[in-house]
Amino acid sequence: MSTHDLGLSGDEVKALDRAHVFHSWSAQATLDPMAIERGEGSYVWDYDGNRYLDFGSQLVNVNIGHQHPKLVAAIQDQAARMCTIAPAVANDVRSEAARRISDVAPEKLTKVFFTNGGAEANEYAIRLAKGHTGRPKILTTYRSYHGATTGAIGLTGEPRRWANEPVTHGTVHFWGPYPYRSQFHSDSPEQETERALQHLRDVVMVEGPQTIAAIMLETVVGTNGVLVPPPGYLAGVREICDEHGIVMIADEVMSGFGRCGQWFAIDAWDVAPDLISFAKGVNSGYVPLGGVVIHEDIAASYDEKPFPGGLTYSGHPLACASAVASMRIFEEEEILGHVRRMAQDVYEPRLRELADRHPSVGDVRGIGAFWALELVRDRDTREPLVPFNATGADAAPMAQFAAACKQRGLLPFTHFNRTHVVPPCTTTRDEALEGIAILDEALKVADEHY
Ligand code: PLP
16 A cells, blocks of 8 residues: 555554654553655645645644645755755855845844744743843743743643643743633723733733833734734734833744735734744745744844854754745745635635534634634533543544544644634635535534534
């Protein structure tokens, strides 16, 4: 059956995996990972030749789709020329990647520090903010995910932090807006903005503004619900930061590079943060890459004193070549415009139709190619289909829903009581409709628990 270079069947790959691969976030003995052999565009194939529509873009990173031939060629060309080079030297693709990224960032964010992924990007963002301000504390939201390194898991405001505590001191969490399950008992998005900003002001005052280096937030909260900020919220955070000399950090690891129909999601709200962390979509993860785009004033604090940090693979040539190629392809194929059109013509209307047909769909929300269906047992009480942080038998209804998707050839992205619709930014109208039709069928499983 196998067409794999190593000549292994899917079952052999799984057996080898079980014997030797230690996986993220999982109880190792109960794990049964799917064996995926290859991909193309919006699809992946297992070792038995079964095709699946990748509605999660793996971990919401394959924005350009799988195996884009021009992106693969760019990596091959760079590999033939120069695979690796130390971070302290100058190199053409590194400089060009930094130029292109800062060119699409808000004005005055003119420099880029490259990392290997999103967690490291956030680690460096807070180091830059603390170094610039000389202040010790960072404020981040509950319901956020900022990565799994020791510092980044401490910034994270959701249950994956628990098992890693105690984490590095100096992080304080606050509530961000979430109109569907408002912490502030708001009746409208406008009220949610007003109350969430008042709450943040209160937290800043009781923590002591002079102790706060940065407020970090995901522009659109990703894994924890695709929480699109209500009108005025991000501008309000900017104002609070300006008032107290606090650095505003936008974590755009998931929301950036096309996911929201913009280079940076925050462009949709016309707000300029001081630091933007990125990874994932910058080159769709073809080679690991992340980084921080830095405001010129923060970069200037290291003009005379040395920046205390570094990484052997900062600005890795293969990663940078793929970022340059990916951004070029996005322009040539007008992918940002495609995402915005898809949101308007397909994702929003068709997903709302699912809510009309399925009582278990309590809320539909999103932007660009970044959507969530929140599944409930009761629309009036909004009781989630599975409890918050459910595992094992408690999580069974969502596991059944995911299995029903997979049986029909769709890989969904599910988290607690939500399924996220986050296909590649290049997914076509027909592919998206195929996926939504599968969701339509699979949601019958969720409706049975209603
Ligand atoms: N920040 C956000 C918003 C993310 O969604 C993620 C990963 O999902 C990270 C940071 C961590 O990125 P990485 O897994 O590349 O370290």
